[in-house]
Amino acid sequence: GQSLEQPSEVTAVEGAIVQINCTYQTSGFYGLSWYQQHDGGAPTFLSYNALDGLEETGRFSSFLSRSDSYGYLLLQELQMKDSASYFCAVKVNGQNFVFGPGTRLSVLP
């Protein structure tokens, strides 16, 4: 079977740093990607890691440890507009993706 685990909810204040973890158990692994989805909207791509280590894209960074089957998304200098759901997704093979259940981030003033 395939499973990805993420915390269901995270709350933080404006200006803070928050980390959203993702652990996975999948039949194959080609990389881990992250998506943001605002209420009523479509998912939008944030970042991906195919190799171990940290990838930085502006205020967002993503980390992967393949030996631990673990990754995280780091959001810095949180803004109100970052309130959304965040999904990790594993590329299992070909173009087959398995998504996690999502983490709802609430940013408080």
Add this chain to the structure above:
Amino acid sequence: EAQVTQNPRYLITVTGKKLTVTCSQNMNHEYMSWYRQDPGLGLRQIYYSMNVEVTDKGDVPEGYKVSRKEKRNFPLILESPSPNQTSLYFCASSNGGSPYEQYFGPGTRLTVT
């Protein structure tokens, strides 16, 4: 404007009445996928296509069909919809050089009564 479009955006239908949800992208992407999203379950891939006439099952293909006759279009067909197919459906596309960077359509909310 680069985009993925889906039609219809909202659909209410009855059990057993065949329907098609269209998906089109104008980015010349090789890869296209269909997902369904249900509360607490995230997105689950139904089918994907890596090129024209090349399609493969995702994790929840039962009750769905797809076709890829043209590069830009990837329709989702429900030949005999059932209430458990009530969901929010997303089409997505990506190019071969950046397969992880999927561009999603606006979604189609389907209700089957």
